[in-house]
Amino acid sequence: MYADVVFPLKLPPLTYKVPDDAPHDLKGRIINAPLMGKSHYGLVVSVTNESRLEKKKNIKEIQGIHHLFASESTLSFLRWLSDYYLAPMGIALKSSFFEEAVKTSVGPVREKLSNEARVKNNEQKMEAENSELSLVYDCIKNKNYKSFLYHAPSISHEYSLLNEVLNKSHSDMHGAIILVPEIGQIERLARMLKNIFGERVCVIHSNLTKKKRIDTIARIIAGKSDVILGTRSAILAPLRDISLIAVLNEHSPSFKGEEGLRYNARNVAVMRGFMEKSCVLLSSVCPSVESDHNSKIGKYMPIHPSPSPIYPFADFKRPKIKITDMKKEKAVAISRDILKKAKVTTSENGRFLFLVNRKGYSLIRCEDCGNTVQCKKCNVPLVFYKGKNTVRCHYCGHEEIVPENCEECKGFNIKPFGAGTERIKEELKEALKTEAILVENESLGMEQDPAITSFVIGTPYATKKLKDEKFDAVALFNIDGLLAQPDFRAYERAFQEVMQISQMVKTEGSLYIQTYAPKNKILRFIKNYDFQGFYNDELSQRKTLDYPPFSRIILFNIFMKREVGKFLRDIQKIICDTNTNGFELLGPIEIPSSLKSYKHCIQILIKSKDRKIIHNEAGELLKKLEKLKGIKINVDVDPLKI
Ligand SMILES: [Zn+2]
Ligand SMILES: [Zn+2]
Structure with a gap:
């Protein structure tokens, strides 16, 4: 017998001879085998007959056989990950905690999990069960695949629904993965989960130490932990039986990776749920346009839970959203309306x-x-630092003294434009004689406690840091910049960002949005919390322009240290030789390189309505590009940023 073995490296499966005394259930086991003169750990992905192979003489033998790592469905899932994200199966394996699994010394025997681990029973018997929720319970109980989408009025509603589902289906739950986009959300949810599942709960995120990560994977493989809470990578945990996969804040761009295997954990959750026959519960205060579309075409089932004691729903109110027109203001960063409100807020x-x-x-x-x-190199606006009298590029770090005159017209009338944190702080101090505190990043601005200060100025970092706080008023600057981004998802991101921020305002409070384009239709949808209006408008736009979810996109970023002109010609030639039947091929164009060690980057975009065509064509193109020497290729399937 022969076995195909995948190593956690950028390699296709390799064939080895199986020793005579090997156990019959070899598939899915960890083995070690010689590779490049050394012994390496790998995973058996298939066992084949002798007759199918040639050159048998050169085939080396498997040296050691260890515990089971992947079930049949997990193997299919790994294969899908590799095919779909156009990465070698070894890279999919590496992302799936294979190296941690190798380091655990646990055997293949699974301890029977007992539901007695439960610490507190806060199950509440409720009559007149919501029929949509009973479908969720049925899926969990009978191990059926179905994806549900819950458009929640608030983040607390998302937590409450999850709590209710877990409590009610607790006795049927064999294993669960719960995903959140940010590490900051884990603590609160971990408490809730431990209350229900006790020691069965474990946590996976990128801040775990190497040792802690290995211990956690060991617990999962040994069957001691089967309720996994984590950020993005937790979706690839080696859990063998999954009843439920829940994805909170499902719209979050943090679920998409920008390094290594660039998977979107929300999409992977749906596919893993399908393959492992689990219930998939997606929720968000502002579901992505793609998910809304999926619920309209019946791929996801929308759910609308009715009020219950642990799920308060009645009289939910949202704060007022006020659009302030900056065209009426002169040379200031904060409008009069907002300053007026700020005065009232401090006095109260x-x-x-x-x-x-x-x-x-x-x-x-x-x-x-x-x-x-x-910036001449990056074509992005330079940011003015008043204290140092310099301008700086936030993309490449280039810094220079403020130019004296305009490059275009040579005039001397150059002025500060738009708002940065420094300018808002300065104007607040002048108008209200108060010092506001800055929350910009980990190291800055936390010398004062933002929980007790009346004025807080924050960058998007602050919306993560202060997410669970409630303010009497919030003012949002620079929405125009968000709306003007050259990306078909710009409106969606702006809409989602405002909806997310509205969660930080007390229900009787106000959210101010400053703009030079108050007539923009997106602002009208935002002001009225008109989700359906927004989704319908956005979907019809994307349908007209053939953008996702009506087409698929794969992006190639090709990096090189020098000779960009030569590569551009080589790539151009590869593209000219490609028959673009059934898909569109855009580029190559040179874009600013996002990698420090590579000076240049060339981008190619493929778009098609047909998933099969786009994957085949992208695979072919990748093979041809990989023949060029001295370049690094990043493939991004379903990119979030273009
Ligand atoms: Zn730059
Ligand atoms: Zn000028």
Whole structure:
């Protein structure tokens, strides 16, 4: 007998001879075998007949056979991960905690898990069961695949629903994976889960120490932990029996990886649920356009839980959203409406949060011709730092003294434009004689406790840091910048961001949005919390332009240290030789390199309505590109940023 073995390396499966005394259930086991002159751990993905192979003489023998790592469904899942994300199976294996599993000395015997681990029984018997929720319970109990989508009014509703589902289906739960986008959300949920499942709960995220991660994987493989709470990578945990996969804040871009295997954990959750026959529960206060579409075409089932004692739903109110027109203001960063509200807020001992998605003082613009000072290399606006009198590129780090005159018209009328954190702080101090505190990143601005300060200025980092806090008022600056991004998801991201921020405002409070384009239709949807209006508009736009979810996109970023012109010609030639039947091929274009060690980057985009075509074609293109020497290729399937 022969076995195909995958190693956690950038290699295809390799064939080895199976020793005569090998156990019959070899598939899915960890083995060690010689590779490149050394012994390596790998995974047996298939066992084949002798007759199918040639050159038998050169085939080496498996040296050691260890415990079972992957079931039949997990193997299919790994194969899908590798095919779908156009990565060698070894890379999919490596991302799935294979190396940690190798380091655990646990045997293949699974301890029987007992439900007695439960610490507290807070199950509540309820009559007149919501029929949609009973479908969720049925799926968990009977191990059927189905994906549900819950559009929650608030983040607390998301937690409450999960709590209710876990409590009610506790006795049928064989294993569960619960995903959140940010590490900061884990602590609160871990408490809730431990209350229900006790020692069965374990946590996986990128801040775990190597030792802790190995211990956790050992517990999972030994069957001691089968309720896994974690960020993105937890979806690949080696759990063998899964009743439920829950994805909270399912719209979050944090579920998409920008390194290594670039999978989207939300999409992977749905596929893993399908393959392992589990119930998949997606929830968000602002589901992604793709998920809304999936619920409209019947791929996901929308659920609308009715009120219950642990699931408060009645009289839910949202804060008022006010759009302030900056065209009426002159040369200031904060509008009069917002300053007025800020005065009232301090006099009532309330708290006001100013959200600015730009550090520094402002941008610099020529008042005569409208030209914004930009980084020559990256073509992005340079940010003005008033204290140092410099402008800096936040993309490449380039810094220079503020130019004296306009590059375009040579005029001297260049002025600060737009709002950065420094400028908001300065204007607040002038107008209200108060010092606001800055929450910009881990190291800055936390010398004062933002929980007791009335004025907090924060970057998007602050929305993560202060997520569970409630403010009397929040002002959002620079929405125009978000809406103007050259990406078909720009409106969706802006809409989601505002909806997420509205969760930080007390229900009787207000959310202010400053804009120079108050007539933008997205702002109208935002102001009225008109989700359906937004989804319908966005979906019809994307349908017209053939963007996801009506097509699929695969992006190739090709990095090189030098000779960009030569590679551009080589790539151009490969593209010219490609028959683009059934798909669109855009590029190659040169874009700023996002990798420090590579100076240049060339981008190619493939788009098609047909999933099979796009995957085949992208696979073919990748093979041809890989023949070029001296380049690094990153393939991004279903990219979130274009
Ligand atoms: Zn000018
Ligand atoms: Zn730059």
